[in-house]
Amino acid sequence: MIAKLLVSVGIVFYAVVVPVFEVNGSHVFNSAWEPHARLHEVWQLFTNTAIGLYSVWLVWGRSNLKLASLLTLFVTGGFLLAYWLRDGYGGSMVLSDGTEKLIMGMNMGLFAYALAIILAGVAIMIDQRQRSA
Template identity: 70%
Template sequence: MLGKLLVTVGILFYAIVVPIFELNDSHAFNPGWEPHARLHEVWQLATNCAIGAFSLWLVWFRGNLRLSSLMTFFVTGGFLLAYALRGSYGGSMVLSDGSEKMILGLNLGLFAYSLAIILALLALYLDKTRTAAT
């Protein structure tokens, strides 16, 4: 049960929390963004929400913690890759108002998605030790 809860936290980050943070004037409705960029933003949010819903179904109704965790790695790992490569394509986590959302001295996205991966790994470890014990 603990493994399911841990992987669920990561899923909730990318499937619910991020859309709440990005469906506003700083992202999806930002008049300074090209319409094409806004379309890609909403597409990414919708895709992540769908992957999140599927992942929740996998873990809670199918008992498939591994595939659900893998989906978390794909979504959150994709963000971490984009974050790591941001200098090569001119990306930034600084918002249009010049601010950057931080927690414990780290960018909020970097913190949350790194935590999601750590929690998914921990969930897999707990699941493996539980399976080995039975």
């Protein structure tokens, strides 16, 4: 049960929390963003939420923590790659009002998504041990 909860936390980050934070004037309804960029933002939000719903079904309906964790790695790892490569393409986590959302001095997205990957890894280890016992 604990392994399922750990994987679920990461899924909630990318499938629920991020859309809640981004469907507002700083992202989806940001008039400073090109319409094409806003379309890609909404596409990404719908895609990640759909992957999250599928992952929840995998965890709780099929007890397939490995695939759900792999999907979490793909979604959150994609963000981490974009974050680390941001200087190369002119990306930034600073919002249009000049602020950056931080947790303990670390960018909130970086913190949450790194945590999601760690939790998924711990969940897989717990699940492996339980299946071996």
